[in-house]
Amino acid sequence: MKPSRKIDLSAFRPRIERMERRRFLKQGLSLGALSLLSGCTLKDEDAVDRLLFAMSRFNDRVQAALFNPSKLAPTYSEAEVVTPFPFNAYYEEKEAPVINGDDYRLKLSGLVADKRSWTLGELRALPQTSQITRLVCVEGWSAIGQWRGVPFRQFLERVGADTTARHVGVACADKYSTSIDMATALHPQTLLALDFSETKYGYPLRLRIPTKLGFKNPKFIAEIFVTNDNPGGYWEDKGYNWFSGS
Amino acid sequence: MSAEASDAVRPKTVHPLFVRVTHWINAVAIFVMILSGWRIYNASPLFGFEFPAGFTLGGWLAGAIAWHFAAMWLLILNGLAYLAYGLLSGHFRRSFLPISGRGLWRDLALARQGRLDHAPGRYNAVQRLAYIGVILAAFVVVLSGFAIWKPVQLQELTALLGGYEAARRWHFFAMAAIVAFLILHISLALSVKGILSPMVTGRAEPSR
Numbered sequence: 001m002k003p004s005r006k007i008d009l010s011a012f013r014p015r016i017e018r019m020e021r022r023r024f025l026k027q028g029l030s031l032g033a034l035s036l037l038s039g040c041t042l043k044d045e046d047a048v049d050r051l052l053f054a055m056s057r058f059n060d061r062v063q064a065a066l067f068n069p070s071k072l073a074p075t076y077s078e079a080e081v082v083t084p085f086p087f088n089a090y091y092e093e094k095e096a097p098v099i100n101g102d103d104y105r106l107k108l109s110g111l112v113a114d115k116r117s118w119t120l121g122e123l124r125a126l127p128q129t130s131q132i133t134r135l136v137c138v139e140g141w142s143a144i145g146q147w148r149g150v151p152f153r154q155f156l157e158r159v160g161a162d163t164t165a166r167h168v169g170v171a172c173a174d175k176y177s178t179s180i181d182m183a184t185a186l187h188p189q190t191l192l193a194l195d196f197s198e199t200k201y202g203y204p205l206r207l208r209i210p211t212k213l214g215f216k217n218p219k220f221i222a223e224i225f226v227t228n229d230n231p232g233g234y235w236e237d238k239g240y241n242w243f244s245g246s
Numbered sequence: 247m248s249a250e251a252s253d254a255v256r257p258k259t260v261h262p263l264f265v266r267v268t269h270w271i272n273a274v275a276i277f278v279m280i281l282s283g284w285r286i287y288n289a290s291p292l293f294g295f296e297f298p299a300g301f302t303l304g305g306w307l308a309g310a311i312a313w314h315f316a317a318m319w320l321l322i323l324n325g326l327a328y329l330a331y332g333l334l335s336g337h338f339r340r341s342f343l344p345i346s347g348r349g350l351w352r353d354l355a356l357a358r359q360g361r362l363d364h365a366p367g368r369y370n371a372v373q374r375l376a377y378i379g380v381i382l383a384a385f386v387v388v389l390s391g392f393a394i395w396k397p398v399q400l401q402e403l404t405a406l407l408g409g410y411e412a413a414r415r416w417h418f419f420a421m422a423a424i425v426a427f428l429i430l431h432i433s434l435a436l437s438v439k440g441i442l443s444p445m446v447t448g449r450a451e452p453s454r
Contacts, residue, residue, distance in 0.1 A: 052309075055316035066399050073398045074405075134410060136397060139307065140290035142410050211398050239308035241315065246398040 056241050063243040069183050073210035073246070076132045082143040085197055088214060090176065090234065096200045097173045097220050104204050110169070110225035113160025120204055123194060126150045126158070131189060133210035135217065136246055138235075147208040149193035153186045161226045169231035170207060173220040178233035180209065180216060181243065187211055213244040260368075260444045265337065268328040269445060275324060276424065278303060278317035283421060285310035292418055315395075322388060329381075345374045364438045380427040387420035 087093045105117040130148040156163060163186060169179040184190060191208040202219025209217050215235050225231075236242045261269075281303035288296045289307045304310025332338040349371035356362040357372055364370065369377065393404040393413035407413040435442050444450050 052312040052316050055319070056312055059315050066396065068399060071399060071401075074401055134397070136410060137290070138311070140286065140292075140394075140414060235308070239312060241311060246396060 056239075059241055060243040063245045064181060064183070067181075067183055067211070067245055069187055071211075073133050073189055076134065076144045078132060078146070080144045081132060081146050083197065085145050085201065086137075086141065086143050087200060088137060088139075089174065089219070091174070093200060095174075098199070099173055099204055099220060101204045106205060106221065107223040108159055108225065109223060110227045111162035111165045112226050113162075115159075120194070123150060123192070123205070127154065128194070129191065130195075131191060131208070131210065133189065133208075135210070135214050137214040138240060138244065145196070147191055147193040147206075148195035149191045149205075149208070151188065152190040152192045152207065153188065155192050156185060156226075165226045166228045167226070167230055169225045169227055169233075170218040170221055171223040171225075172218050173222045176218055176220070176234045177231070178216055178218045178236065179227075179231040179242075180207075180212065184209060184211055184245070211246050213246060215240065216244050258450060259448050260450050261448050262335075262337065263448060264331045264335075265328070266445060266448055268324055268331070271320065271324045272328065275317050275321035276428075278313055279321055280421060280425065282310040282313035282317065286314060287418070292414060318391065325384060325388070341369055342374045342378055345371060345378070350375060364434065364441060376427060376430065380424060380431075383420045383423040383427070386416060387424060390414075390416035390420060393417075 087096075089096065101120050104120055106123065107117050108115045127150065128148055129151055130146065132144060132146045134142050134144050136142045156168075161168075163182060166182055167179050168182060168185040169177070171177050187209070189210050193202070193206050193208040194204065196202065196206070202221070205221040206219040207217055207221060216233075230242070232242070281301065284297035285299075285302035285304045286307065288299070288302065289310075302310065304313045353362055353371040356370075362370055362372065364373075389403060390407055390413045392400055393407050394410065394417055397404045397410045397413070404410055404413055407416050435445070440450070
């Protein structure tokens with residue numbers, strides 16, 4: 001029998017999941033505070049951790065079921081746009097990458113028919129739309145901003161992406177990564193944004209998804225790929241809920 | 247044979263089993279929701295203070311969110327079961343009603359003098375108001391929680407509460423109301439003799 005890539009992956013899946021749970025635990029999902037209060041030592045941390053992990057996956061499914069592909073995020077007027085827009089990343093503002101737009105290329109991979117890379121000029125030649133929506137951060141704060149660019153659905157169709165695939169993954173120049181469900185990728189307001197107030201917010205390319213929390217809106221995009229295996233992401237792998245829809 | 251007739255041999259059931267079970271499940275759920283919620287609050291404080299880290303649950307934001315969104319199902323499902331029981335069995339009507347302004351005034355005055363009757367299973371007017379109030383606060387906390395969680399999918403609800411940022415404040419103040427209730431509730435449960443054990447056993451302690 002010829003070994004296929006698919007069989008290899010599924011064989012490793014239980015091990016990957018165990019590793020993810022371990023990592024989840026190590027990131028401080030401890031019962032320290034609770035045992036401090038109750039005065040008892042909860043030794044069964046791993047079982048609690050597994051339960052929380054399972055509940056987070058359950059909440060992914062609940063949110064996917066709750067997601068209405070035609071429900072639009074509320075939009076706002078230009079006067080309501082927050083300036084300066086809050087900067088937020090896993091690193092300090094001064095560490096944000098500076099990318100030269102002239103030799104920038106957007107790479108494509110995975111279940112995409114046309115894997116040719118894109119220059120900024122080519123992306124700008126596609127039809128553009130603009131939106132003023134509220135970005136809600138997982139931390140709780142929110143800010144209204146304006147973004148302009150290519151509707152992501154049109155881009156995916158243009159490059160011949162398999163839109164029946166389950167996930168779209170994004171890898172970024174700042175070593176950030178994230179992934180979203182295909183339904184969200186095809187939502188009419190999901191935007192491959194080229195224009196926003198300042199370069200530090202993700203120049204030259206970011207994904208603006210008003211139906212997702214802020215950390216699901218990757219900046220400084222280097223590569224986009226379509227896949228059936230959930231690629232996770234920077235924060236998702238550390239324990240944040242994967243779907244994180246608004 | 248009436249319930250009173252058997253009093254001499256068996257202490258009367260003051261808290262039905264259903265109420266006791268849902269009460270203690272709710273106690274666990276609300277404890278987890280509040281402590282993890284405080285950690286979530288600390289990630290982006292609405293007001294000029296943070297909750298002491300030692301009194302929060304989850305260790306960091308992702309952990310707190312995992313706790314919060316796991317325990318919310320326990321809180322909601324258990325809460326719905328309790329509400330259904332309370333409404334259908336007549337428990338709410340019997341225990342929380344009637345509630346009159348005069349009765350409240352009288353009981354508040356008695357409470358101030360420290361002479362308010364606090365019998366297990368029979369609620370005075372102040373208790374009735376407090377229990378109705380905390381159930382309303384629970385409604386607000388759950389609805390505003392949904393409004394914050396899903397400001398796009400449930401945007402009508404979010405708009406009803408005045409938008410996303412207003413919904414965060416609704417959520418905070420409803421939590422604060424519940425915590426205020428809990429401080430009163432727990433300190434009375436621990437200090438007034440003979441009212442805590444019936445919440446576990448269901449029966450009033452035999453009078454000595």
